[in-house]
Amino acid sequence: MKYLSKLATVWIVGAGLAFAGPQDNTLVVGASQEPTVLGGDFLSIISNQSIKAEVENYLLVPMIGIDADSKNFPIMVTELPTLANRRLRSVDIGGGKRRLEMDLTLRSDLKWSDGTPITTDDIAFFNEVGNAKGMPVLNPDVWERRKLIVKDKLNFTVTFEPAFYTDTIGAPIGYAPAHVMRPEWQKVLAQTQNLDAKRDAARLSEIYRSFFQAFGSNRAINQGKMVWSGPFRVTRWAAGSTIELTRNPNFWITPPGGADKYVQRVTYRIIQNTNSLLVAILGGGVDATSRVSITLDQARSPQLTSRAPGRYDIWSVPGAVWEHIDVNKFTNVERVKELGLDDKRTRQALLHALDRDSWVKAFFEGFEPVSHTWVAPVNPLFNDKVRRYEYNPDKAKALLAEMGWRPGPDGILQRTVGGKTVRFEIEFVTTSGNAIRERTQQLFAEQWKRIGVAVKINNAPSAVVFDAKYLNRAVEGTWTGMTMFAWVSSLAELGNLFKYKDLNTGATFIPTAENNFTGQNIGGWRNDEYDRLAAQAVVEFDPEKRAELFARMQVIWAEELPALPLRFRADPLITKKGLVNYLGATYSGGNNYPNWLPWAIGWTARGAQKLFDQAKYATAISTK
Amino acid sequence: MFAYTIRRLVQMIPLLFAASVVIFALLALQPGDPLDELRQNNPNLTAEQLEQLRKAYGLDQPIYVRYFKWLGRALQGDLGQSRSYGVKAAEFVFGERLPRTLLLSGLAFAVALLIAIPVGIFSAVRQYSTADYAITFMTFIGFSTPVFFLGIILLYLFTVVVPERTGLPALPTGLPSLFWSDVTTGSISFFGFIGTWASHLILPVMTLALIQMASWTRYMRASLLEVLNQDFIRTARAKGLAERKVLYKHALRNALIPIVTLVGLAVPGVLGGAIITENIFSYPGMGRTIFESLLAKDYNVAMAALAMLAVLTALFNLIADLLYAVVDPRIRYS
Numbered sequence A: 001m002k003y004l005s006k007l008a009t010v011w012i013v014g015a016g017l018a019f020a021g022p023q024d025n026t027l028v029v030g031a032s033q034e035p036t037v038l039g040g041d042f043l044s045i046i047s048n049q050s051i052k053a054e055v056e057n058y059l060l061v062p063m064i065g066i067d068a069d070s071k072n073f074p075i076m077v078t079e080l081p082t083l084a085n086r087r088l089r090s091v092d093i094g095g096g097k098r099r100l101e102m103d104l105t106l107r108s109d110l111k112w113s114d115g116t117p118i119t120t121d122d123i124a125f126f127n128e129v130g131n132a133k134g135m136p137v138l139n140p141d142v143w144e145r146r147k148l149i150v151k152d153k154l155n156f157t158v159t160f161e162p163a164f165y166t167d168t169i170g171a172p173i174g175y176a177p178a179h180v181m182r183p184e185w186q187k188v189l190a191q192t193q194n195l196d197a198k199r200d201a202a203r204l205s206e207i208y209r210s211f212f213q214a215f216g217s218n219r220a221i222n223q224g225k226m227v228w229s230g231p232f233r234v235t236r237w238a239a240g241s242t243i244e245l246t247r248n249p250n251f252w253i254t255p256p257g258g259a260d261k262y263v264q265r266v267t268y269r270i271i272q273n274t275n276s277l278l279v280a281i282l283g284g285g286v287d288a289t290s291r292v293s294i295t296l297d298q299a300r301s302p303q304l305t306s307r308a309p310g311r312y313d314i315w316s317v318p319g320a321v322w323e324h325i326d327v328n329k330f331t332n333v334e335r336v337k338e339l340g341l342d343d344k345r346t347r348q349a350l351l352h353a354l355d356r357d358s359w360v361k362a363f364f365e366g367f368e369p370v371s372h373t374w375v376a377p378v379n380p381l382f383n384d385k386v387r388r389y390e391y392n393p394d395k396a397k398a399l400l401a402e403m404g405w406r407p408g409p410d411g412i413l414q415r416t417v418g419g420k421t422v423r424f425e426i427e428f429v430t431t432s433g434n435a436i437r438e439r440t441q442q443l444f445a446e447q448w449k450r451i452g453v454a455v456k457i458n459n460a461p462s463a464v465v466f467d468a469k470y471l472n473r474a475v476e477g478t479w480t481g482m483t484m485f486a487w488v489s490s491l492a493e494l495g496n497l498f499k500y501k502d503l504n505t506g507a508t509f510i511p512t513a514e515n516n517f518t519g520q521n522i523g524g525w526r527n528d529e530y531d532r533l534a535a536q537a538v539v540e541f542d543p544e545k546r547a548e549l550f551a552r553m554q555v556i557w558a559e560e561l562p563a564l565p566l567r568f569r570a571d572p573l574i575t576k577k578g579l580v581n582y583l584g585a586t587y588s589g590g591n592n593y594p595n596w597l598p599w600a601i602g603w604t605a606r607g608a609q610k611l612f613d614q615a616k617y618a619t620a621i622s623t624k
Numbered sequence B: 001m002f003a004y005t006i007r008r009l010v011q012m013i014p015l016l017f018a019a020s021v022v023i024f025a026l027l028a029l030q031p032g033d034p035l036d037e038l039r040q041n042n043p044n045l046t047a048e049q050l051e052q053l054r055k056a057y058g059l060d061q062p063i064y065v066r067y068f069k070w071l072g073r074a075l076q077g078d079l080g081q082s083r084s085y086g087v088k089a090a091e092f093v094f095g096e097r098l099p100r101t102l103l104l105s106g107l108a109f110a111v112a113l114l115i116a117i118p119v120g121i122f123s124a125v126r127q128y129s130t131a132d133y134a135i136t137f138m139t140f141i142g143f144s145t146p147v148f149f150l151g152i153i154l155l156y157l158f159t160v161v162v163p164e165r166t167g168l169p170a171l172p173t174g175l176p177s178l179f180w181s182d183v184t185t186g187s188i189s190f191f192g193f194i195g196t197w198a199s200h201l202i203l204p205v206m207t208l209a210l211i212q213m214a215s216w217t218r219y220m221r222a223s224l225l226e227v228l229n230q231d232f233i234r235t236a237r238a239k240g241l242a243e244r245k246v247l248y249k250h251a252l253r254n255a256l257i258p259i260v261t262l263v264g265l266a267v268p269g270v271l272g273g274a275i276i277t278e279n280i281f282s283y284p285g286m287g288r289t290i291f292e293s294l295l296a297k298d299y300n301v302a303m304a305a306l307a308m309l310a311v312l313t314a315l316f317n318l319i320a321d322l323l324y325a326v327v328d329p330r331i332r333y334s
Helices: A002-014 A050-059 A120-130 A140-145 A178-192 A201-216 A218-222 A274-282 A334-339 A344-352 A356-364 A393-402 A435-449 A528-537 A543-560 B002-029 B036-041 B047-056 B063-075 B089-125 B130-144 B147-166 B180-184 B190-228 B231-238 B243-271 B275-280 B286-295 B299-327
Strands: A026-031 A064-066 A072-074 A088-094 A097-105 A146-150 A155-160 A232-238 A242-247 A265-270 A312-327 A413-417 A420-423 A425-430 A454-457 A482-488 A563-576
Touching: A026 A274, A050 A232, A050 A242, A120 A146, A120 A155, A120 A178, A140 A146, A140 B047, A178 A201, A201 A218, A201 B047, A218 A232, A274 B147, A274 B275, A334 A420, A344 A393, A344 A563, A356 A435, A356 A563, A425 A435, A435 A454, A435 A482, A482 A563, A528 A543, B002 B063, B002 B299, B063 B299, B089 B130, B089 B190, B089 B243, B089 B275, B089 B286, B089 B299, B130 B190, B147 B190, B147 B275, B180 B190, B190 B243, B190 B275, B231 B243, B243 B299, B275 B286, B286 B299
Parallel strands: A026 A265, A425 A454, A425 A482
Antiparallel strands: A064 A072, A088 A097, A097 A155, A146 A155, A232 A242, A242 A265, A312 A482, A312 A563, A413 A420
């Protein structure tokens, strides 16, 4: 008995996390990924993981955040720059290009967690590091177009030339703690002064990575080398297990009723196996799920839904990940010509043959909607009034008959092209091992068979499919028919997926030998009207006019159908009852981060006030 | 014996060189590169910028140049940096991940051996008894249960079902959020520290040990039964030796010879980590390191971990061979 009680004590000590929640005003978040670095890697040179951005929402707030309605809101600046308050100015610089000027003023009460004021010096430091020679930044085009003008300790101007409307989404620039990191940076500058950006790129990259790592690694963080600006700071990061964050008393925004009524400690539990993470949720050891956690299928599992009443809310948050089938349209590929894939009627017929409504109902209980264009329905640029392709096999057959296809002896369509009889057998590629895609593929193959189209499945692991030597080389016939996969879209929609050429910058987006096979228009669709509208839209700073231009782009797209739109994915969000302001929306925090308002996350039982309603932004998954 | 050992050690050099070439080539030849994800997610990257990044990551050079650069540095003890973590690959693999695997797999190894050998002996000595049938039945279940299934069932039992039925808190998994400094600063007692670690290790150790135990019990039983049926055992019994002496002094030592080989060869596998168990119980050890580094195309980490496994496999092969001579006087190396 004594032994048993000892064992139980050890058990209780070890399982301390299970008691988290409203009792001690803490929050335990279950995540299936762990950030490799935090904080110090402020340019995301070492890592650009989603989980890193999520955890940093608590630690290093952006100057301007993105709320659940996809709107900017000020966090560190006195007011948002708008055309109306003249803090935002768009200047015509000729050739259809514009320069954007943004005047910003930092709040005077901003402080780092060590009490040092946050000033424009920290922004200048960020800018200096990002502009260092050979810095392997993730978005070099932004760094090339952006300039910073510091006026005084609080006022500064950011310019973009040429500017795109996407430059106005969220914060135009970042910041980093100059008072902590600059001495080390000076050493880096001394070390790199004789190195050449091109010749010594690898050496430079290594030196820079070491610099970021010295303030971002697990060890550096635990040694307290980094300072924080958000409502929380890291108190402990047990690599591979947990990250503990506690309230930062120097944070400048007080939630309604006082900060003590809101969560005081946040613990990230890292459980990489999603089945194990589900078990942890079932066991009550997790209060809420991270943006990166279990799948929607797991969230709908009876084990969870049956235990949820009175304990959990389970939500399906619409996502911006677009599942589709890209079609090879390069006419130099023989098979494309034979099957007429470059003709929109073929693609329209293929889409009419699919019963996508029944598919999303059967596979996803309707939580993931059928898509009709590449723009997510929650994006302000979305156009609902485009041509839709209902399930209609007869229409599909008629369209194919128009192109000379007739049923052959085995029921599969055939036609004569250049004196040769061609059978309608199309290659269909997707990522093997992805159960949903593979099941979908079987269903679609069956539906196409009904209109006389045979499918030759040629799946490969995702590493092969997404290898640029494969996906981006449709022009060389690496894949000759269709490839099913997903694109991750964002609020900053530029229409690049289907552009031939950016008329503002001259960049081309169809991967060919000329542009070293870069660009995402992998199927090779070209529509000059679409390109013209896109070029206008991305430099249009009036949201309504921009939406009109994008609406027309979508009408053209849906008519021409360069790819077969399938569905937009949804992400699950699970929260314990009583947790408020932990709210997921498609673009909250930029990318469906539930902690976009980290200072206001709390438990109603501890006096936290509910500021937003999750039901406005997500669909509840029924519990029984 | 000494000369033999030296000769074998020298022979290892070309073997390890060949292994490193194969590992490096396989890693380099796998589809894609670390820039694929970037290329997919950032449509604005121009060909020139991409080329600059390739240069920065050293991906623009031919495989053989990259290999010899790696080898040159590796021979000086520099295994490069982890691309994902930004830390030194050697420090990450040998300093952080390997000790954790040693703890988890070492414990599971010890538990499995400590249980499997006596149970195997018992089963052999009581051949065809009810207990033997029961043990055989259990070991076959152990043999045929996939580790991912056993792991998730144990996890479900001890973190959901038992707490729901008994009110006891769930058995924790993953690593405890504790540092050694917590003991030195007095925020937790030494025994509290050990107890917390132990509570975190119960489930993964149990899973790994149960699977390993099943096979070692069968080997032990079969090996002992074979020895017990030999003439010299009959002779020992005929000359009136006590059964205890016959069993432990004459039979067991001979029966352990194949077990020594088995155990010796299992050690590199143990150090390679148990990827599935580590994954289920969120335990960041070697298995997960190898898997993740391959997925993330973190070549330096993957090379460090796989090269270490190659060295250990060669080394433990040698140790197993040498142990042969120790346990079996009939074997002599020259």
